[in-house]
Amino acid sequence: MKSEQGWYTISNILIRLHKSSQAENLYKIHLDKSSSSEEHMACNDGLRAIYHPMGDYAKALSSYERSLEIMNITLPPNHPDLATSYSNIGAVYAGMGEYTKALKSYERLLAISKIVLPLNHPDIARHYNNFGVVHDHMDEYSKALVYHQNASNMD
Secondary structure, three states: OHHHHHHHHHHHHHHHOOOHHHHHHHHHHHHHHOOOHHHHHHHHHHHHHHHHHHOOHHHHHHHHHHHHHHHHHHOOOOOHHHHHHHHHHHHHHHHHOOHHHHHHHHHHHHHHHHHHOOOOOHHHHHHHHHHHHHHHHOOOHHHHHHHHHHHHHOO
16 A cells, blocks of 8 residues: 555545545545555545545445445454444444434444443443434434433543
8 A cells, every 4th residue: 555655645635625526536546446455445435535524425335334344354353443434334324314224333333342442431432422312313312311321421
């Protein structure tokens, strides 16, 4: 990847310059040319960084899931990067209103986080808040309250 980092850097700068379509094209070109799983993950992460903030949830989800597939092959089952991917996928599903799928992703996130982080870690509190927000959107207020209380008890 080191020889190709210029593509990645240029694409990130283009995103910051609000030239997302140009960045998207660079990521896609590099994705087609790359052969390593690391490069594929970087390109998919770059693409999701374009799609998710724009609200193009279907494309963001596709990019996240492709990265997750690669990570599931190349990383240990409880690697922190997997937790991050599940968090991102859960956020996309929540944005799409697919709350059951969001909860499933958040469950995987929390399971990994409880293994790799201390149980009083602030990230775990944030994960509980994510559950609470999703349950709130599902009009499951009692469950939402429990998750938000769990989060606040960790502060």
